Amino acid sequence: MPDDSGDSGLSGASIPGEVLVEARKVSRIFRLGAEEIRAVDDVSCQAREGRLITVRGRSGSGKTTLLNQLGALDKPDEGEVYFRGRSVNGLSEGERTNLRRHNFGFIFQSFALLPVLSAFENIELTMRIAGRSTAERVDRTHEVLDMVGLGERADHRPFELSGGEQQRVSIARSIANRPSVLIADEPTGELDSITGLEIMSLFRRIVDTDGLTVIMSTHDPALSQFADESWLMDDGRLEQVEGELDIDIPELRQRIEFVEN
Numbered sequence: 001m002p003d004d005s006g007d008s009g010l011s012g013a014s015i016p017g018e019v020l021v022e023a024r025k026v027s028r029i030f031r032l033g034a035e036e037i038r039a040v041d042d043v044s045c046q047a048r049e050g051r052l053i054t055v056r057g058r059s060g061s062g063k064t065t066l067l068n069q070l071g072a073l074d075k076p077d078e079g080e081v082y083f084r085g086r087s088v089n090g091l092s093e094g095e096r097t098n099l100r101r102h103n104f105g106f107i108f109q110s111f112a113l114l115p116v117l118s119a120f121e122n123i124e125l126t127m128r129i130a131g132r133s134t135a136e137r138v139d140r141t142h143e144v145l146d147m148v149g150l151g152e153r154a155d156h157r158p159f160e161l162s163g164g165e166q167q168r169v170s171i172a173r174s175i176a177n178r179p180s181v182l183i184a185d186e187p188t189g190e191l192d193s194i195t196g197l198e199i200m201s202l203f204r205r206i207v208d209t210d211g212l213t214v215i216m217s218t219h220d221p222a223l224s225q226f227a228d229e230s231w232l233m234d235d236g237r238l239e240q241v242e243g244e245l246d247i248d249i250p251e252l253r254q255r256i257e258f259v260e261n
């Protein structure tokens with residue numbers, strides 16, 4: 001497990017702490033008749049490489065709308081979104097699809113697995129769509145199922161799995177194509193609190209071992225104890241950023257061990 005943050009930067013492959021996704025003065029405005037809702041209101045934020053970020057806030061505060069902007073699923077009405085320093089606003093639909101397919105993984109509250117396919121097939125299909133070879137698909141699917149602790153459940157269909165296991169399959173699917181950013185919208189929303197903590201510690205492990213960036217929304221403040229950073233949304237505004245540049249990895253590891261044992 002790579003746990004040495006000091007040995008860095010010399011390979012040139014990636015810059016530790018590089019800003020992957022950035023929003024600059026982003027607003028998203030919905031109009032309902034005469035009413036104007038600023039679902040995201042003048043938000044600026046940066047998601048750096050290798051961080052686990054939670055986006056907190058009550059229902060309706062704009063978490064989903066913000067994640068949709070950061071994941072290039074939706075376009076801002078004002079401001080700009082950047083991926084690795086390149087503006088996303090100007091991309092065509094096809095370019096945005098490509099950007100999402102190769103750089104982002106998405107996880108939803110409802111798991112969004114295809115019910116007629118096994119766990120294995122659900123994951124493999126995503127890799128097929130991304131144009132991976134058969135050999136690579138098979139190897140990688142087994143690998144990601146092992147990573148989420150479901151190596152023995154490859155042939156099970158979603159209805160044969162618990163909610164927590166289904167969410168693990170969708171996490172495995174989201175990392176199969178080796179994205180740099182995972183966007184997870186209330187991934188623990190349908191799970192009981194213990195299962196939610198297990199999913200959270202799985203995210204922590206993925207971030208620590210694979211250097212991915214996870215941006216996940218939650219209305220459960222308890223989950224933010226696992227995060228490197230926590231953003232607080234209120235009425236479309238990004239009100240507070242906690243924990244930025246204030247990471248205590250050994251302490252986080254202890255918390256994970258506590259939950260996993």
Ligand SMILES: Nc1ncnc2c1ncn2[C@@H]1O[C@H](COP(=O)(O)OP(=O)(O)O)[C@@H](O)[C@H]1O
Nearest residue numbers: 030037039057058059060061062063064065066
């Ligand atoms: N497609 C839409 N059309 C109109 N209003 C929307 C739409 N999506 C979200 N909203 C409104 O924007 C605000 C923020 O919603 P949302 O981002 O879903 O919040 P959260 O995810 O924090 O619950 C809410 O007032 C919601 O009703």
Ligand SMILES: [Mg+2]
Nearest residue numbers: 063064065186
């Ligand atoms: Mg939401």
